[in-house]
Amino acid sequence: MNRLTIDRCVCRKTPFVKLLPLVREHRWDLADVMRETGCGANCGLCRPYLRRMLATGETVFHEILTEP
Numbered sequence: 653m654n655r656l657t658i659d660r661c662v663c664r665k666t667p668f669v670k671l672l673p674l675v676r677e678h679r680w681d682l683a684d685v686m687r688e689t690g691c692g693a694n695c696g697l698c699r700p701y702l703r704r705m706l707a708t709g710e711t712v713f714h715e716i717l718t719e720p
């Protein structure tokens with residue numbers, strides 16, 4: 653059985669692991685990520701994962717996250 657893995661913004665075809673160094677280098681918040689990369693700015697399904705990445709530095713997720 654495959655384990656659920658969510659590791660990217662599907663709309664922008666961008667893995668979270670590629671975003672994290674940019675977030676750290678430029679001290680981006682979610683709005684910055686969306687404006688600068690387009691990630692999170694289309695369907696929005698990756699936004700809760702981007703939030704979690706910003707908070708914890710995780711880039712691979714194995715659970716469904718939804719907006720607060």
Ligand code: FES
Pocket residue numbers: 660661662663664690691692693694695696697698699
């Ligand atoms: S998956 Fe990131 S905006 Fe759609």
